[in-house]
Amino acid sequence: FRRKQPSAKELITAITKGDKIALSRAITLIESTNEAHLDKANEVIQGCLPYANQSVRIGITGVPGVGKSTFIEAFGKYLTSLGKKVAVLAVDPSSSISHGSILGDKTRMEELVKDENAFIRPSASGDSLGGVARKTRESIILCEACGYDTIIIETVGVGQSETAVHSMVDFFLLLKIAGAGDELQGIKRGIMEMADTIVINKADGDNKAKAKLAKTEFNRALHLFPAKKSGWIPKVTTCSAIDKEGIDNVWQLIADYLEITKKNHFFELKRQEQNQFWMLETINEQLKNRFYHHSEIITLLEANKKAVQNNEISPFAAAQILLEKYFDK
Numbered sequence: 001f002r003r004k005q006p007s008a009k010e011l012i013t014a015i016t017k018g019d020k021i022a023l024s025r026a027i028t029l030i031e032s033t034n035e036a037h038l039d040k041a042n043e044v045i046q047g048c049l050p051y052a053n054q055s056v057r058i059g060i061t062g063v064p065g066v067g068k069s070t071f072i073e074a075f076g077k078y079l080t081s082l083g084k085k086v087a088v089l090a091v092d093p094s095s096s097i098s099h100g101s102i103l104g105d106k107t108r109m110e111e112l113v114k115d116e117n118a119f120i121r122p123s124a125s126g127d128s129l130g131g132v133a134r135k136t137r138e139s140i141i142l143c144e145a146c147g148y149d150t151i152i153i154e155t156v157g158v159g160q161s162e163t164a165v166h167s168m169v170d171f172f173l174l175l176k177i178a179g180a181g182d183e184l185q186g187i188k189r190g191i192m193e194m195a196d197t198i199v200i201n202k203a204d205g206d207n208k209a210k211a212k213l214a215k216t217e218f219n220r221a222l223h224l225f226p227a228k229k230s231g232w233i234p235k236v237t238t239c240s241a242i243d244k245e246g247i248d249n250v251w252q253l254i255a256d257y258l259e260i261t262k263k264n265h266f267f268e269l270k271r272q273e274q275n276q277f278w279m280l281e282t283i284n285e286q287l288k289n290r291f292y293h294h295s296e297i298i299t300l301l302e303a304n305k306k307a308v309q310n311n312e313i314s315p316f317a318a319a320q321i322l323l324e325k326y327f328d329k
């Protein structure tokens with residue numbers, strides 16, 4: 001006996017009433033690779049869109065071990081204590097390889113998972129970052145329609161995924177820990193440049209003095225970057241996620257950021273630009289997907305790969321044949 005699947009309309013109604021189960025189901029639909037689910041997923045997203053947008057979207061990145069899940073747990077609990085509704089999503093393209101995900105481990109965020117005003121969803125899996133990121137981007141809309149006013153997007157700071165997350169959030173937070181005077185080594189300049197705030201975690205016990213020093217160094221480094229279009233000057237702060245110290249400070253910084261960027265309209269402008277970016281991203285992704293999954297192209301591609309390998313045809317001429325075949329079909 002299988003329960004009848006709810007229709008798109010039923011899902012939309014339930015989501016906008018704050019139903020977590022409907023929200024989970026709709027996200028599963030978005031994540032589905034079944035072509036038949038695509039239309040239904042799009043209908044749900046479209047239906048939710050008028051209810052979305054009343055939120056702040058915060059990106060959090062940092063290398064494994066820096067304390068992301070501990071921080072998000074403490075931060076999330078703090079936000080729900082202020083009466084906010086918090087959704088935690090993730091972008092982790094490696095999850096499909098390891099069959100785990102950065103948010104898949106049930107022991108993570110134990111308190112937040114139990115919180116009635118929190119919704120936690122592990123990263124979608126998929127073989128391309130673009131696909132995984134798009135699914136998270138679409139899930140944000142559903143979470144907002146479901147009444148979540150604070151959306152946290154977590155990603156591991158080891159690859160390209162930060163750029164994707166940066167392009168779907170209002171505020172980007174880089175989590176770090178203090179080292180022994182080598183704070184600025186090994187951080188990609190680009191990631192630091194994206195950060196609206198650097199939070200130095202584990203500022204507790206013997207680490208406190210080091211964290212303070214790191215704060216000074218990062219502050220100095222941030223001043224070398226050109227001024228941001230947002231009119232916001234990136235800040236550095238310290239916290240201890242375990243002792244729940246400095247968490248309120250992080251939220252205060254975000255609140256300050258929102259005040260400034262809403263006043264100067266950067267907030268709105270950035271979201272508009274992000275929407276255009278995601279439209280183009282989706283076109284790129286779907287063009288590629290459809291092309292490479294087309295049965296005639298698959299056969300022709302194999303033949304041309306061999307021909308190119310044997311120098312029978314130039315790579316460009318072979319590409320041209322394939323593209324023409326696809327677009328003139």
Ligand code: GDP
Nearest residue numbers: 063064065066067068069070201202240241242
């Ligand atoms: P993630 O891999 O970035 O998600 O990091 P986790 O949240 O799993 O934390 C990695 C380790 O650092 C765990 O053993 C945590 O208990 C520890 N940790 C996290 N936050 C703090 C903190 O504020 N202070 C201290 N001393 N340890 C922390």
